[in-house]
Amino acid sequence: QVQLVESGGGVVQPGRSLRLSCAASGFTFSSSGLHWVRQAPGKGLEWVAVISYDGSKKYYADSVKGRFTISRDNSKNTVYLQMNSLRTEDTALYYCARDRGRWLQYLDYWGQGTLVTVSS
């Protein structure tokens, strides 16, 4: 069965960096796009970034563009989110989600999330 397990969250000061990981199993990793979606405490879902199946295409929400970088290692079945220059408004539960296709179909499986708290 499809599994997505996020890790790397924690408490970090504003301006610092953090790298999230999402380890995948149960499907052909190299055939699927992957997304990061976040949810601030008590708020709705906000899409953050997407990477295509081969890593050749990446897009970001305006709120994180220039600060966050999505990447993937198909040999390790893992997708990453490098978060730099963190702000208090980046505090959220970060979900990794699989795209049903190679690029922008729909998100069909989600992980349990990893919590990022940006606070001084």
Place this chain on the structure above:
Amino acid sequence: EIVMTQSPLSLAVTPGEPASISCRSSQSLLQSNGHKYLHWYLQRPGQSPQLLFYLSSNRASGVPDRFSASGSGTHFTLQISRVEAEDVGLYYCMQTLQTPLTFGGGTKVEIK
């Protein structure tokens, strides 16, 4: 950016009664391939979102048939024919036609 607007914000439903959630997009979600890139998710309390419907009206695996979904290019509807206790949670629509991908604000469904 495509803006997704859901209504109502919340609804309280008596078990066994129907419920309906609306989602409108600021532009058509119909792609040239004939598919509408609108999807529905349910986030139960304390859980991750789960896919209910994809490409407007295709029921995801395991979703009970009391749920149905439909839509035109810009107006979409999720319906529950007979609400059960397990249906409580936040319902979101989402478009994947173009980046940035966007979600509706969510509709909270509670049991009366």
